[in-house]
Structure formats: structure tokens, C-alpha cells
Amino acid sequence: MSLPTTGRQYSFPELGSYNNLVVQDVPVAAPKANEVLVKTHAVSLQFRDLLVASGAYANSQAFPPNLVPCSDMAGEVVAVGEDVKQWKRGDRVSANFLLDKIYEEHNADIIASALGGARHGVLTEYRCFPAHSLVVIPDHLSYEEASTLPCAALTAYNALLSGFEPLKAGDTVLVQGTGGVSIFALQFAVASGATVIATSSSDEKLSVASKLGAKHVINYKKTPDWDEEVLKLTNGLGVDRVLEVAGNSTLQRSLNSVKISGSVDLIGALGGRVNVPPVDVVGPSVYKGLKIRGIFIGSVKQFKSMNKLLSGNIETTRPIIDKVFPFEEAKAAFAYLESQGHVGKVVIKVNE
Structure with a gap:
């Protein structure tokens, strides 16, 4: 099956407000040797996303231009690089918030791997991730539910x-x-x-x-x-x-x-x-x-351990989602989060 050539993606031409978000078609890059191309199914929002949008988050002046926002996602593997052995097409995955935080310790370089800030984020239909940054999502969770795990959970x-x-x-x-x-x-x-x-x-x-x-x-x-x-x-x-x-x-x-x-x-x-x-x-x-x-989020190792807890306590720990917005209404999702009327998580459905 051939890979997609373009996909929709949100970005900030300039920070200051989530109303500055623009959506456009962008080329889909093939994965490098140690990368995995993932089709994003769902993205969940967090308070940090509002701070990033407003320009109030720490070191925002060092963010990449035309920043793609958001850090929390769940999706499906559609291609793997030639050196990747642990992932295959069709795997259901989430990326860790800090792409390079494999174990509990972290340093300045690991902090600089944060999605939706120091690195471009996940509010996009397709994105390549380092193979080491991904975890399998629990079988009993939908993509929308699994998208809430990387930061909040x-x-x-x-x-x-x-x-x-x-x-x-x-x-x-x-x-x-x-x-x-x-x-x-x-x-x-x-x-x-x-x-x-x-x-x-x-x-x-x-x-x-x-x-x-x-x-x-x-x-x-x-x-x-x-x-x-x-x-x-x-x-x-x-x-x-x-x-x-x-x-x-x-x-x-x-x-x-x-x-x-x-x-x-x-x-x-x-x-x-x-x-x-x-x-x-x-x-x-x-x-x-x-x-x-x-507490600064967690590691890939902790993510895997947490997923065992989720799978062993299915009903007690099922993610609470307040509202799901379509991809086209991303700004409305940000506004709803800002209103603080929610209980649990606010999610954007990116792909079916």
C-alpha cells in the first residue's frame, strides 16, 4: 500500500492565541531508518497547550517557527524505517511526551525533546516519531481514550x-x-x-x-x-x-x-x-x-508500566473524556478547554 503524500496539519504562524491556528496541507515525510510514520487518530488537549498558544510557556522564544501544537496523541503505524524491528504496520501506539525520556532520569537534551513546544507537536494527520519514543496502547481503549494517556495519566x-x-x-x-x-x-x-x-x-x-x-x-x-x-x-x-x-x-x-x-x-x-x-x-x-x-510527565518505561495497570483495572481506570471535537473544530476545542467547564479530558478526533 502506497504512503500518503500530503496530510492536514495545524500550526502557529505566530504565537499569542489559539485563534492564530491555521490548517493546511503539508507533505508527508517517509520515515528515516530509525523512525516510524504514524497516522494520528486522536489528540487530547492539556492546560500546557493554552500556555504555548498564548506565548506564555517557558522558552517559547526558542520554539521552532510555525509550531505544530499539542503533545498527546494516539494513532496507527503506517510505515517503519529500515532499521526498525519492534514496530509493524497496523500497531496502535502513543508517543511519549518527552520523545527521548526512556528511563526516569532526564537532562536538558531530554527536556528539549518535548512535543508541542521544543519539538513540533501532534495536531497533524501524519507524523514521524523515533521508534524508541512509542508505546503500545492498551487493547481495550479507543484511540480517543488512549490519546489522554501521555501527559495527564x-x-x-x-x-x-x-x-x-x-x-x-x-x-x-x-x-x-x-x-x-x-x-x-x-x-x-x-x-x-x-x-x-x-x-x-x-x-x-x-x-x-x-x-x-x-x-x-x-x-x-x-x-x-x-x-x-x-x-x-x-x-x-x-x-x-x-x-x-x-x-x-x-x-x-x-x-x-x-x-x-x-x-x-x-x-x-x-x-x-x-x-x-x-x-x-x-x-x-x-x-x-x-x-x-x-513531577515532569514520565518516561517510556513508566508509560509501559502504567498501561499494565490500566489493562488490569479496566473499568476503574478508564479515561474520562468530557467532549470530542472534530479536527476541523480544533479552535473550538481549545476554547472549551479554556472555559474550564470540563471534567476529565478534551479530545480532538483527527482521523477515523
Whole structure:
């Protein structure tokens, strides 16, 4: 079967807004000796994609011109380079967010392999990937579901199950909000036998969290001192783990909520970086003997391990997709993500 010669692709002639996105037909490159050509079926969005689009993401001045956005995809192998032995036509795959992060350690060169930023991303019908950057997606997942794994799921897995001390049954976990990372963290914690406390500003979203297995939910609009509520729910001890996705805007309360010798995983800054209160990290960290760890996605090795967890807990860990947009409505998908009305993930269907 002959390869396609052209495919549709989104790119940014200039950063500043997702409304600057343009779609055009581009040539499809044949894979090099150690590459795999993949037909993209689905792309999921994350908060980082909004930052990249606005030009607010770190080192955006160093991004390649006419940047192709987005990092999270699932697709089908359509051709392999002459030196590639581990992949064949028809394999269902996802690419790791950091193309060259095979194991847990990373360096500046590996960070520079990030899709949808330092490297062109995946909002395109066809793309070549290094053979080492791909993983097989679980058989029970659709392409749309599998597209949610590279960032949101793997970040949650890295935080809870591949850190200083893997989560265990009986632990208590605090998750913030109902975005992609937090929902996956909730699901992985439930699958591990842990107790989950979830926060959100929406009772409707908290209802979803409860259905997914959260034992306790807190509306932080109605209970602004939610850290005090966490302590009440844990008999004054605090939780074993906190997944901090909002950043400095909530970090002080997270530090208050975690128990002595507990862990805080720093994942994002959804609460913004401007006009946020100062945080005393040193005091409570030293006094409580806390383990604080920054989480930057995960490795190919972790991705493969996570997929075993997904396949062994099919219903508990099935990805939650809020809405799927057609490829032609990519800008609408970005706008919907920006509205923060979603629970779980927002996905763009690229190819049938």
C-alpha cells in the first residue's frame, strides 16, 4: 500500500492565541531508518497547550517557527524505517511526551525533546516519531481514550506510583480539581485501595468525583479553609499524599493538609503565577519531614508500566473524556478547554 503524500496539519504562524491556528496541507515525510510514520487518530488537549498558544510557556522564544501544537496523541503505524524491528504496520501506539525520556532520569537534551513546544507537536494527520519514543496502547481503549494517556495519566502515575514511596492500600490522597491529571490520580488511587479526598469549586464536578470513588469531597468556594476540613476528615492527622496542581495559590493549604512525613507532588500552576500569596515551604517541610517532588510527565518505561495497570483495572481506570471535537473544530476545542467547564479530558478526533 502506497504512503500518503500530503496530510492536514495545524500550526502557529505566530504565537499569542489559539485563534492564530491555521490548517493546511503539508507533505508527508517517509520515515528515516530509525523512525516510524504514524497516522494520528486522536489528540487530547492539556492546560500546557493554552500556555504555548498564548506565548506564555517557558522558552517559547526558542520554539521552532510555525509550531505544530499539542503533545498527546494516539494513532496507527503506517510505515517503519529500515532499521526498525519492534514496530509493524497496523500497531496502535502513543508517543511519549518527552520523545527521548526512556528511563526516569532526564537532562536538558531530554527536556528539549518535548512535543508541542521544543519539538513540533501532534495536531497533524501524519507524523514521524523515533521508534524508541512509542508505546503500545492498551487493547481495550479507543484511540480517543488512549490519546489522554501521555501527559495527564502518566503524570498522575509518576506522582503516585513511581516516586519516593509508591502509593499503597490504606493511604489517603488529596486531589485538587477535576482536570485530566486529578481525575487520573483519583482513579489510580482508588485502583490502589487508597482513600481519596477531592476538591473543586463545582458541586456538579464533585458529584462526578464521588461516582469515580472519592470518599470525601470539598467545595472550596463554600469551604475556603479547605485545609482545615481535610484535617477534620483525617482526625487531625492530615493526608499521606497531596497532588498539587494549582501551584503557589494553594500550596500553603496543601502543606497544612499533609501529615507528618507525608508527600507533596508538585505538578502544575493552574492557579496562575501572578498575584499569588507568598508560601512558607521551608518551615512546614522541615518540621513535618515532608517529601516534596516535582513531577515532569514520565518516561517510556513508566508509560509501559502504567498501561499494565490500566489493562488490569479496566473499568476503574478508564479515561474520562468530557467532549470530542472534530479536527476541523480544533479552535473550538481549545476554547472549551479554556472555559474550564470540563471534567476529565478534551479530545480532538483527527482521523477515523
